[in-house]
Amino acid sequence: MPKLVRLYIQQVLIGFGLSAVFTAILVYFNVANLQRLLLGSSDGLLGLFLIFFFNGLVFAGVQFAIRIMRMGHEDDDDDDDDRGMPVWNAQPIAIRSSDTQR
Structure with a gap:
């Protein structure tokens, strides 16, 4: 059985177990x-x-x-190198417009 299917079945069983406890608490x-x-x-x-x-x-x-979201949380920091985020230095440029309205 593939690992993902086994993981899904395991999480479904945990979810329905929690539901049984929750339903019992609601009724009790x-x-x-x-x-x-x-x-x-x-x-x-x-x-x-x-x-x-x-x-x-x-x-x-x-x-x-x-469970799926926590799988990628083990080592998701990409700051192993000290380059940091790329910086975009925007330079404004002048745009001339012709005055067509009189």
Whole structure:
């Protein structure tokens, strides 16, 4: 299995694990009376699954994006040589315009 695919699957599993913890905290602390709504309805399990699933999609995407962005952070400083940034010395030039409006 390619390393990138393995990395993606790993980050998706971490994201859905975080979603499970987040959903459990939401239900346990009864945020916005969510516990009564989920447990008191006949479609409560569907609602619980949808909260878990969509939060899992978000957390997995964010987890993967953070991991990918941190991959290039190990040695991204290009200041090994002391040349610095190139400087552009702009010189103004005069432009003559003919006065065509009278």
